[in-house]
Amino acid sequence: MSQHYFDSEKTTHKRFELPGAKPHYNPDRPGQVEHIFLDIGLDIPQKSCYGTCSIRLLPVRNGIDRLTLDAVNLQIKSVQVDEVVQNFEYDGEKLCIHLSQPTKIGNRLLIAIAYTAEKPQRGIYFIQPDKHYPHKPTQIWTQGEDEDSRYWFPCFDYPGQLSTSEIRVRVPNPLVAISNGELIETVESGEYKTYHWSQQQVHPTYLMTLAVGDFAEIRDEWQGKPVTYYVEKGREVDAKRSMGKTPQMIEFLSKKYGYPYAFPKYAQVCVDDFIFGGMENTSTTLLTDRCLLDARAILDNRNTESLVVHELAHQWFGDLVVIKHWSHAWIKEGMASYSEVMWTEREYGDQEAAYYRLAEARSYLSEDSSRYRRPMVTHVYREAIELYDRHIYEKGSCVYHMIRAELGDELFWQAVQTFVQDNAHKTVETIDLLRAIEKAAGRNLAFLFDQYVYRGGHPDFKVAYSWDGDANLAKVTVTQTQAKADSQDLFNLKIPIGFGYKENPKLTTFTVRVHEKEQSFYFPLTERPDFISFDVGNNYLKTVKLEFPIAELKAQLEFDPHPISRIYAAEALATKGGLEATKALSSALKNDPFWGVRVEVAKQLAEIQLDQAFDGLILGLQDPSPFVRRAVISSLSQIKTHHSYKAVKSFVQDGDESYYVEATACQTIAAIAAANLEDKSHEDKVIKLLKSVLEERAGWNEVVRSGAIAGLAEFKTSEVALNIILEYTKIGVPQPLRLSAIRALGKISTGQTPANIERILDRLAEIARETFFLTQVAVLTALGQMETPKAIGILQSLANQTADGRVRRYAEEEVAKVQNNIGTDKTLRQLREELDQLKQQNQELKSRLENLEAKSK
Numbered sequence: 001m002s003q004h005y006f007d008s009e010k011t012t013h014k015r016f017e018l019p020g021a022k023p024h025y026n027p028d029r030p031g032q033v034e035h036i037f038l039d040i041g042l043d044i045p046q047k048s049c050y051g052t053c054s055i056r057l058l059p060v061r062n063g064i065d066r067l068t069l070d071a072v073n074l075q076i077k078s079v080q081v082d083e084v085v086q087n088f089e090y091d092g093e094k095l096c097i098h099l100s101q102p103t104k105i106g107n108r109l110l111i112a113i114a115y116t117a118e119k120p121q122r123g124i125y126f127i128q129p130d131k132h133y134p135h136k137p138t139q140i141w142t143q144g145e146d147e148d149s150r151y152w153f154p155c156f157d158y159p160g161q162l163s164t165s166e167i168r169v170r171v172p173n174p175l176v177a178i179s180n181g182e183l184i185e186t187v188e189s190g191e192y193k194t195y196h197w198s199q200q201q202v203h204p205t206y207l208m209t210l211a212v213g214d215f216a217e218i219r220d221e222w223q224g225k226p227v228t229y230y231v232e233k234g235r236e237v238d239a240k241r242s243m244g245k246t247p248q249m250i251e252f253l254s255k256k257y258g259y260p261y262a263f264p265k266y267a268q269v270c271v272d273d274f275i276f277g278g279m280e281n282t283s284t285t286l287l288t289d290r291c292l293l294d295a296r297a298i299l300d301n302r303n304t305e306s307l308v309v310h311e312l313a314h315q316w317f318g319d320l321v322v323i324k325h326w327s328h329a330w331i332k333e334g335m336a337s338y339s340e341v342m343w344t345e346r347e348y349g350d351q352e353a354a355y356y357r358l359a360e361a362r363s364y365l366s367e368d369s370s371r372y373r374r375p376m377v378t379h380v381y382r383e384a385i386e387l388y389d390r391h392i393y394e395k396g397s398c399v400y401h402m403i404r405a406e407l408g409d410e411l412f413w414q415a416v417q418t419f420v421q422d423n424a425h426k427t428v429e430t431i432d433l434l435r436a437i438e439k440a441a442g443r444n445l446a447f448l449f450d451q452y453v454y455r456g457g458h459p460d461f462k463v464a465y466s467w468d469g470d471a472n473l474a475k476v477t478v479t480q481t482q483a484k485a486d487s488q489d490l491f492n493l494k495i496p497i498g499f500g501y502k503e504n505p506k507l508t509t510f511t512v513r514v515h516e517k518e519q520s521f522y523f524p525l526t527e528r529p530d531f532i533s534f535d536v537g538n539n540y541l542k543t544v545k546l547e548f549p550i551a552e553l554k555a556q557l558e559f560d561p562h563p564i565s566r567i568y569a570a571e572a573l574a575t576k577g578g579l580e581a582t583k584a585l586s587s588a589l590k591n592d593p594f595w596g597v598r599v600e601v602a603k604q605l606a607e608i609q610l611d612q613a614f615d616g617l618i619l620g621l622q623d624p625s626p627f628v629r630r631a632v633i634s635s636l637s638q639i640k641t642h643h644s645y646k647a648v649k650s651f652v653q654d655g656d657e658s659y660y661v662e663a664t665a666c667q668t669i670a671a672i673a674a675a676n677l678e679d680k681s682h683e684d685k686v687i688k689l690l691k692s693v694l695e696e697r698a699g700w701n702e703v704v705r706s707g708a709i710a711g712l713a714e715f716k717t718s719e720v721a722l723n724i725i726l727e728y729t730k731i732g733v734p735q736p737l738r739l740s741a742i743r744a745l746g747k748i749s750t751g752q753t754p755a756n757i758e759r760i761l762d763r764l765a766e767i768a769r770e771t772f773f774l775t776q777v778a779v780l781t782a783l784g785q786m787e788t789p790k791a792i793g794i795l796q797s798l799a800n801q802t803a804d805g806r807v808r809r810y811a812e813e814e815v816a817k818v819q820n821n822i823g824t825d826k827t828l829r830q831l832r833e834e835l836d837q838l839k840q841q842n843q844e845l846k847s848r849l850e851n852l853e854a855k856s857k
């Protein structure tokens with residue numbers, strides 16, 4: 001599964017386990033489920049699904065007289081076993097069948113349950129046009145992970161049970177039905193068509209799927225197997241543009257994982273209103289239709305490509321090799337996320353892959369520092385869906401990379417292949433991965449798993465360096481700042497430290513064991529190095545602060561072959577500040593061959609409080625990479641002067657080839673104008689400008705107009721801006737734009753009058769009654785930014801009423817945030833604003849002084 005499309009920022013640090021969390025175990029098994037056959041029809045106007053679910057079960061022991069199945073809010077019409085009617089009890093959650101004949105080992109049971117799911121809240125979703133959205137397509141799709149299949153058919157709903165499956169479904173013309181496995185029959189009868197799909201490979205219930213719609217089908221293939229893309233008609237070109245690399249990816253992953261793609265076809269269906277980025281149902285992945293790229297979006301959107309390879313990787317990690325329990329979900333989510341790195345490496349090269357990995361690491365680090373810290377493997381939670389966080393995705397990916405670094409490429413892939421081959425069509429736990437590594441590579445990586453998998457956290461390194469010219473000794477002092485001396489928070493790792501010379505790209509590297517709170521290492525060298533590279537290759541998941549002299553940092557930024565090391569050097573330089581650092585960063589922004597480093601350098605330049613930083617930054621607006629232009633514009637939002645206002649304004653007015661650059665420009669220009677440091681009249685002009693963007697630049701996924709909305713939210717005291725935003729929260733506004741407007745209400749609320757705050761609260765309370773997942777998350781995000789206790793009431797009622805475990809959890813986290821916001825004294829904020837102004841004046845003085853000093857040298 002992939003969550004790409006909703007990221008909420010969290011600022012509080014809390015325990016992962018919320019009140020009510022408890023240990024979760026798979027249930028006892030009455031036997032092996034061998035086959036599931038759903039024979040169903042759909043009543044689309046009534047949003048219901050009805051039919052028979054047949055389950056063939058091979059009992060594990062004699063004398064079982066009760067079978068308990070998961071089945072939520074279904075109407076159970078009848079239960080038969082081997083065509084004999086059975087008694088049963090049903091409480092709306094569990095279906096308990098009283099077997100008239102207790103089980104006998106070897107005697108299979110065929111359980112047939114006739115049922116209806118009327119307007120199910122989860123599991124199966126009916127999308128239809130209505131008076132507000134008349135152009136919405138009619139679609140039905142399912143989402144089983146993690147425990148939602150039970151909302152649309154009765155089953156033993158946990159990943160420890162693997163079986164073959166079959167779905168026969170009748171749908172009205174012209175809709176088509178797509179499901180797991182092969183299409184074995186279609187039957188036309190009048191206005192209806194029956195599709196019969198069958199999957200001969202075993203898989204768990206959460207991967208069973210059905211997608212129905214009036215789709216265009218685009219056919220591709222890999223080694224004779226059909227590879228198909230289903231999209232709304234009219235988007236065929238976007239489909240090929242967005243998913244067209246799939247056959248190459250199947251080839252790539254089949255080789256890397258040492259196991260040819262295991263299923264008879266691979267379909268990707270892009271559906272409307274999908275609640276995740278994608279879902280890796282066996283042989284039939286569902287994707288959000290928002291991932292479909294137009295000709296401009298593909299320029300600087302890599303998310304879709306990553307999403308496609310992520311879900312595909314699950315066909316091995318998750319679908320072929322199935323996790324036995326949700327607590328081990330990192331095995332599949334970590335590898336699917338690491339496949340994004342692997343694919344980036346093969347498609348765009350090592351530097352991009354390293355930078356992608358850094359982004360994943362940072363994503364985890366921010367969750368760790370601002371939300372909670374937890375072991376990657378834990379079975380203590382309220383709902384399994386809570387586990388689907390950045391610890392199992394992004395940190396999981398980083399852990400796979402550390403395994404690769406530890407074993408080396410050859411042994412790593414041998415271990416991965418052994419793991420896949422030994423466990424194909426079976427279930428696994430974390431220990432099975434360790435065993436495969438030991439079997440294939442002879443290495444015991446328990447120490448690594450102990451530190452990074454079974455416990456939370458990571459090392460925070462501080463690294464200092466000095467040179468002793470008399471003895472030709474380099475001294476490197478490494479401190480683990482996350483830990484107290486001798487505490488169990490200390491990490492014990494072998495880290496390579498490299499010394500580099502300008503004229504020689506190859507580092508002289510020594511590997512040292514870092515295991516104490518503070519250690520100093522001495523390295524005899526023939527001559528003084530130009531720079532020092534800590535953790536050569538940057539393979540370990542960590543944070544690092546470099547305390548090197550400015551000359552070494554400058555040399556590292558320019559000459560270190562590894563992009564992440566150059567980025568760390570840029571960060572350390574920015575901390576030093578001053579004209580010399582500014583010059584080095586400005587030159588890197590112009591000259592670094594890799595756009596990722598230029599992006600980071602742009603961010604760091606904005607941190608330096610010198611006018612000269614602006615001069616360096618502004619040149620980046622001409623950068624050929626849209627990623628860099630976007631970063632530069634975003635950085636300019638921190639330099640609130642007339643010059644940056646003018647520089648950004650042209651991007652809003654004249655546009656850019658990238659949607660994202662335009663959107664960022666809309667937000668930045670507002671942030672500058674809202675600061676009011678120079679000219680009050682900018683505010684009205686910018687509001688007018690953003691209003692024209694809203695009126696004229698509808699387009700792909702509403703990225704640009706959402707940028708304009710985010711810009712308006714910067715004018716926290718403006719009623720005019722608020723009124724425009726409110727207008728776009730109305731139902732009927734294109735959904736991505738409306739979600740942006742709902743979220744923006746939170747930010748703009750903090751400067752509004754009490755009467756306007758009431759209007760915002762009323763609006764949010766009204767929207768909170770809508771049940772669509774993404775709308776609810778947008779409401780939560782808005783409320784979490786507010787500074788009034790009244791927001792808490794709405795959050796609590798959302799938490800109480802929602803059917804979604806994620807919404808419940810987010811709502812509770814946002815309550816804590818609001819409480820925190822209220823605690824912040826208003827006068828404190830005022831002081832902070834005044835301080836900003838003083839800083840600005842101080843910066844001008846300092847800049848002049850630096851120039852004078854430079855001249856006098």
Ligand SMILES: [Zn+2]
Binds near residue numbers: 332
């Ligand atoms: Zn996933």
